[in-house]
Amino acid sequence: MATFPGDFRSIVTLQPQVSTSQLLAELVPPREFSQATFSTYVPHTEFPSQSQARDKAKAFAEGKGSRKLFGRSESESVGIYLDGGFGVGKTHLLASIWHTFRGKKAFGSFISYTSLIGALGFAEAIVALSRFELICIDEFELDDPGDTMMMSRLINELSAKGIKFAATSNTPPNALGEGRFAAADFQREIHGIADKFQMLRIDGEDHRHRPIEQVGKAYSASEMEIWLAGCQKAATALDEFDAVLKHLSTIHPSRYGRLLEGIEALGLVNCHVLDNQVDALRFVAFVDRAYEAQLKIRATGTPLTEVFSASYLSGGYRKKYLRAVSRLGAMTE
Structure with a gap:
């Protein structure tokens, strides 16, 4: 990292x-x-x-x-x-x-x-x-x-x-x-x-006005550093994307919310497109908990709104992934 x-x-x-x-x-x-x-x-x-x-x-x-x-x-x-x-x-x-x-x-x-x-x-x-x-x-x-x-x-x-x-x-x-x-x-x-x-x-349109076709933003290391400098250290977490995915595999989804207690901002480093659907679905569950906690998230590497592959977005779990994209768009604005 x-x-x-x-x-x-x-x-x-x-x-x-x-x-x-x-x-x-x-x-x-x-x-x-x-x-x-x-x-x-x-x-x-x-x-x-x-x-x-x-x-x-x-x-x-x-x-x-x-x-x-x-x-x-x-x-x-x-x-x-x-x-x-x-x-x-x-x-x-x-x-x-x-x-x-x-x-x-x-x-x-x-x-x-x-x-x-x-x-x-x-x-x-x-x-x-x-x-x-x-x-x-x-x-x-x-x-x-x-x-x-x-x-x-x-x-x-x-x-x-x-x-x-x-x-x-x-x-x-x-x-x-x-x-x-x-x-x-x-x-x-x-x-x-x-x-x-x-x-x-x-019926209606997404009041968040974030179509999934939007171009997400990935932050450079210097931009991440500037953002982190403006965050309250005690309420900020910083982790490698792959390390988070691996850690989620060791925890029951009922506990994901507990990982975020007291955290208001999360920096994820070296994000990338997910090639394992089990990891992708775990990350969706994590995104749901982060959204409920109203976290602010920034990432380096691949924009978070683009970590789900096109095949996932058009597959059987598409509604889960599209919801996650919408929520990631809200947290990374």
Whole structure:
């Protein structure tokens, strides 16, 4: 790694340990949405579905509703599903549901829940999550048959206990899995999930205005040095890109967020295009946690918005990678 002045922290030296109580305590909206409300969600007039989704989400959070949907009123629905592209305010609305709902509630990304199951085991995860009355799932994605079956079973078992769900995704539930695996083999599980949710489509453009075709920026060593000089050393980490990727392989994804505690700025040195999809998907999970923590990131080598190859961006996990590119664009601006 290039030599930079200053004594900065390193995330590759950390081996965070997380207890069950800590994992559950972290199921709250990320800092960016800690104050999100329905009143601060500003729908675009040219996309009526945005205001419609806001109103229906608010009614769901308040337990209101009268129109029959799937043979029951909206207020009696097991869940609400906010479907739309990047940057249309889905997570803002999901956090608003969480803040408005009166009762015990959990908020986490899809990987937060799969990681919780991985850390505790399915039976213990069911016990742990049964304490909540509402579970919010951000970026609901099914990437393989195992996840399909696991999340279907999780929702079915918890909904039988009277627990409600709110979720966001870039794919309608009845199309989950398409382009990723043989969806027909799991159609029953996929449709079983879809039938439990009010379907709300949110149209619009990415409010972050960062198309994936944008040309990212890679910083020179001197530019990185200048940036680091303006950062608070105690809240800044500096690491080799490959060292971070290797370290992520040794840690359960449920602990990625712990690597970033107390860090506000992260410098990554010698970034490059990823040629291992396992590393790429781990980095996506790390990017999600970094985005939630509202980190500022700078990199030397390949621009971070370009570390995912064209084949990855057009493959079965494209939605994960495109979301990561959008979020990396936000953190590197």
